[in-house]
Amino acid sequence: EVQLVESGGGLVQAGGSLRLSCVASGFTFDDYRIGWFRQAPGKEREGVSCISGSDGSTDYTDSVKGRFTISTDNAKNTVYLQMNSLKPEDTAVYYCAAVRGETSCTTVLITTIRAEYHYWGRGTQVTVSA
Numbered sequence: 001e002v003q004l005v006e007s008g009g010g011l012v013q014a015g016g017s018l019r020l021s022c023v024a025s026g027f028t029f030d031d032y033r034i035g036w037f038r039q040a041p042g043k044e045r046e047g048v049s050c051i052s053g054s055d056g057s058t059d060y061t062d063s064v065k066g067r068f069t070i071s072t073d074n075a076k077n078t079v080y081l082q083m084n085s086l087k088p089e090d091t092a093v094y095y096c097a098a099v100r101g102e103t104s105c106t107t108v109l110i111t112t113i114r115a116e117y118h119y120w121g122r123g124t125q126v127t128v129s130a
Helices: 105-110
Strands: 003-006 010-013 017-023 031-037 044-051 056-060 068-074 080-081 092-102 125-129
Touching: 003 044, 003 092, 017 031, 017 125, 031 068, 031 080, 031 105, 044 068, 044 080, 044 105, 056 068, 056 105, 080 092
Parallel strands: 010 125
Antiparallel strands: 003 017, 017 080, 031 044, 031 092, 044 056, 068 080, 092 125
C-alpha cells in the first residue's frame, strides 16, 4: 500500500522540542518534493517546510526559520521535521505530503490543496502549552 504516515507529535511546553517523522511506504522520495503542512482549528492550512528528495534543497515558511529543520533519511524512506523553541502558535495538526516532479519547494509551501499532491498523510497533533 502506498502511503505516508506521520508520527512524533505530542504535548510540549513552550520552548521545548519535538521531532516529527514522515515514513513513506510503496514509493521512494528520490523523485518527489516532500512538504510539511499544518492546520490549526479555525485557521487555513499553511506550508511549513519542504525538502527535495533529489537534491536535498529545502525551504521554510518565515515563522519557523531558525527553529525548524527538515531532513531525510533515504535508507529509512523517512523525512523528519525537528522543531525547536516551540511556541503556542505552533499548535496544529501537522501533515506531510509528496508531489512528484520538478515543483520547487517555494511553490510547495504555497500550494496547500491536497489534490495537488500525489500522497498526503493523516497527520499528527502538536500542542504547545504556554
